[in-house]
Amino acid sequence: MYENRTYSEAGESYFMRTNLSWDNKYLLSASMRRDGTSKLTGKNRYSWFPALSAGWIISDEAFFSSNPIISFLKLKSGIGLTGNIRTLGYFDFADMVNTGTYLGKPTLQLNNIRGNRDLNWERTKQFDAGIEARFLNNKLSMTLEFYQKRTDGLLTTLNTPLSSGGYSSQRGNLGTVQNKGIDLELSYNSKATSRDQFSWNAGIALNFNRNKIIYLRDSIMGYGYYMPGGPMPFVKKGQSVGSLRLYKSLGVDPNTGDLMYEDRNKDGKISAADQDYIPVAQPKLAGGFNLGASWHGFSLNTSFTFSVGNKLYNLDDQYSRVYSIDWSGVMSNRPEFATDRWRKPGDNSYYPRAIVGPHGAGQTEDWNTLPSTHYLFDASYLRLRNVTLAYQFDEKLLKRAGIPAIRLYTSFQNVFVIKNRNLKLADPEVGIETGIQYSFVPIPRTIAFGIDITL
Template identity: 30%
Template sequence: MVYRFVGYLAAERPVGNASEINVALESDTKLLEEVVVVGYGTQERRDITGSVASVKSDEIQNIPVAGLDQAIQGRIAGVNVTSSSGTPGGGISVRVRGTSSISAGNDPLYVVDGVPVSNSDISQGGFGNQQINPLAEINPNDIESIEVLKDASSAAIYGSRASNGVVLITTKKGKAGKTQVDIDAYAGVQDFTKEVDFLNATEYTSIVNEARQNYMNDTGKTIGLLGAPAYNTNWIDEVTRSTASISNLQVSVRGGDEKTKFYISGAQFKQEGIILNNEYERKNLRLNLDHAVSSKIKIGTNLGVSRSTNNRIIGDNNIFAPWPNALQSRPDQPAFNEDGSYFATQRNNPVQGALEPEYETTIFRVFGNVYGNYEILPGLNYRLSAGGDWYNNKEFQYEPITSGQGFGTKGYGLAGNGTASNYLIENTFDYAKSFGDLNMTALVGYTFQEFVTERQYVEGTDFPSSSFRYITSAAKIPSGTSNWTSSALESYLGRVNLDYADKYLLSLAIRRDGSSKFSEDNKYGTFPSVSVGWRLSQESFMQDLSFLSDLKLRASYGITGNQEGIGDYAAMALINGGQNYNDQSGIAPSQLPNPNLKWEQTKQSNVGLDFGFLGNRISASADYFIKKTDDLLLSRPLPRTSGYTSITENIGSLENKGFEFAVSTKNLTGAFKWTTDFNIAFIDNKVTKLNNDEPFDRGFVNRVAVGQPIGAFYLLEQEGVYQSNDEVPEKLFAKGVRAGDVKFRDINGDGDITTGADRTFVGSAVPDYFGGITNNFSYKGFDLSVFFQYSVGNEVYAMWKELDGAGNLGAGANNNAIAKDEADDRWTGAGTSNSVPRAVYGAAGSFNAQRSSRFLEDGSYLRLKTLNFGYTLPSSVVDRVGLRKVRLYATGQNLFTFTEYSGFDPEVSSNAQDAVTAANDQATLPQLRSFTLGVNIGF
């Protein structure tokens, strides 16, 4: 008799006269093989010939973060996620296999349940460089899996938008069986991961007087000294909460039968910012429904709705921002006068800057699709899907006359509204057929997607009092505007996967995109790919290697594109209205046409190896890739005599090449279980071509140049500190430079130091390698997960030090706070310091504070990112009260960071979305440490 059961290998046993037969079936590893989501379908993990990485729901569930991109940080080889700020709902940088563009966007394409969604911030108010993260509107606890398509063969099916990789997000679906209700909740507190010491009022007064005394000694001039301080203010304590709360509550219902399956969830997430008056709240609803109308027709929907309210603060790189001002305000000045009013500090009062203005952004978002699937013939299916992403951003700002921001305008208000939407229609046919040892799957399709962005805002000034905050009360309307833009993308796509004898694998894919952003001659682009795989472990000559469970060699090549970061009409000649004169309307040319404009094009080669040992107790993958991007979309400056400032052209090339390695091990498999997941990536990034190979600067400290990586720091290079006046060159001595001042490298050898002639490349924001390691332990009902994330070899420019008194130790110290580490290490005489200069007022202090490698620091770090400890009550206990499961857990996030960086957080960046100016710490709000307690209850 033959015994069979789904998921197991069949077994044949003779019956004879036996009255009882015991049969143990072995698992069919082929049938139980992991299925991963790929573009427009699914595929078994073992048959993948490209480079695809996955994160499952159990790895990110109940992690106290606002967005899914934060949840995958450090978990996928070659995917570098940077949380650039600790602001709730703030912007995130995601780079898949390096930076592929200078100006056209570097974020991957995000596809949620088959719908490419918007990832752009359409805010219109000014908040420094800190942006909103639109992906924070997606509830991480609704996610079933995240797949990242890293190489061109896996991503080319998305064609013109796939150069930066593709992130496929699949939300949870219903399951046939008894309806299950789950309640997931956690609550906790957040605080700083690290404190930076600043001089107190007495220490501050002492060093300022030392700086002024050195100035008088240098010049023979007299300058007043500060008296004993009357106040001692810790501005960081004044402008922040001691702890900030964070909480999440989700209720989900999941179930169905063989015909209809459903998943419904509702959630509320709240997070206070550490800065006063800063908080974020998001509410989510989701409905996923699948129904079999008949054996041939299936229909369904995936629908997500969210509404968030973000009480924002101005971020870094703004003179009114409360956090930078707190880091730079004098400790000998109070926050309040004796009558309770705000003290007029020499900088804008940080407490006043946090509490008085009102900045509220409300986002309402709906995204999802409906689909129908019809089985035309056995193995041949037609699928029609219609979906979209509608994202509304409503802004309200008010700055009273008493605030620094509103003082000059007698109050300032802004009311804005922006909508970004896209609509998608997809028609696909898929076919699967076996011809003996040859298995084939094929896909062809046609898609059309339209993108529309609409914005309006109006500003008002001169309000009667702070009790009247809406624009209708403003006496003056200095500006208001509205605009509407649209673009469309038409696509034809196809893919064929072949598997012969479970040994030889071939995948061919192609997509042809037509974009309205380009002229007729360049409207369409073709993006092909090919990949092959050889499963050596199935060859007869490998069968004697009993320790080998799997061995597969992969190779791929493909072309992908990028059209992000440019305007919807970038190739066209434009004429703008609003060019008014003497109360008469007018129009004027605003943009030159460029009919030759086309996509950036990335050609990527990949060679990979997947292997497993000892029944896959050890499984690993290794990849080497070369990724070359040509025809970069850049804005070329034009002479002012042309009447235009710039034109967008295809200029330059970039290259990323590197190595990725990921390994998973089942170290212990008994009652006590221990598994480990480790990944690491090495990526070398450099610019290979520019317009006439001429370098250009962007931001304050970065330069783009051939042969250098993106984000290269171009600065004066500090060689030490002059230990005596005899060491100071004559030209510098004449400028007031003396012993104790910074010694810069004289690049052109003229005995002088100038930023025009003596800057050089001194470092980069690109890490040498990065990754993460997770250890999971379980014993009976207890479980423990320990996750570390790391980045090594990247530099951070500590601009906050340049801007505060530590930059010059006295040159402007009457306006700034001073970091204690700089003050303690300062030069006070020959041999005392060769890194931090003396305290000095005036020209010498300004010389010391020039932008240089003095403020460039090693940004390498190792971070205990997540520690989760839980206990699941025994079923014998929960069954008595009618429950399915109860798990209690405690989670720590960002618990410890091991780094040499002197600032609050080595991961911060004042503008993470700009690849060139990343890793500039302009007093950016750091990430926070959190401690949460949670419970999962299942009915």
């Protein structure tokens, strides 16, 4: 509700589903839904979303019943279509007017967001196939799945030129993105038979995902946010989501202390034409693993997460190498790591010299702080996300007091992170979506104590 006006979305949905199980071994499920929304208009308002899945429990077959190693084995596959319009506003399809005043009289003025009556559902078609298995009397479990997702009609905000009549942006269906990969989960549980017996468990989940932009309204478009002096983020057809336009750094010249850049077009000078679009935001491998143990009522559980292969542009590091004087005639403080720099001829330093005024081969004031691969680092990390130590009181002792269960515990969140030390103060998990990190608040470390009482 805003200024005595109430806005709401009207939706209409129909859903049908059927399941088939034959001899508890052959499984089939099919569904169909039709959704409509007031956020869209005309023929785009309604859409169909079907889904179909099937499974075969091989371990229930007669020829498999005597297998001493494999306790359960299932093949499964599915295909379906889903839709999304959550990011749309109530009236993004319409040209709206706002009320105002001019010289004390009421006026109407066009909204700065231009309507788009061609807005449509963002649709994701997904196919997956996999296998579920349990071994050693169900102690060891495995799930392996291959998936391929194609999202058409990506919803986004498009900037419009001033020549459009005062509009600043417009909602639209941008393009098509494909994700395909493999999910693997493994877990083991020793399954103790009594409270006093030692038991342990372990598990790991891995995701190998490959992301690719199949279609864009324009072959190259802006993405994310831009900070003055930093790299321009883009999405480019044929690459993964999240690319930065950068110069390729050739390191610091040990004689001058200035950065050197690759002349990609071989024209004898460094200019914007020498920049390249470099994918940074997508990891090659992501996942996590957990370890746990219990004995005589005590339990210890740990949870780790990790990411491998993505890169992160450290804008803090780049800005710390700018030594210019501000409007008040003062150079602001720099972090301690800014002292790591070239100082005299012959130094083999990763970071360039501290200098103001024109410098470098291009004789520009920002030569050593141009957006380049020099400030792009490997953002792989391993984080101990959680450690929980607990004690479960013996139920036999609690029965005398009429209490079913009492559990004491302490929990530690974000215990430590192992990362590329060249990232300086950066937390590699923050800002990982766009590939740029600047003045983000790191994930806090917390400690909690508690007691669970069941009455």
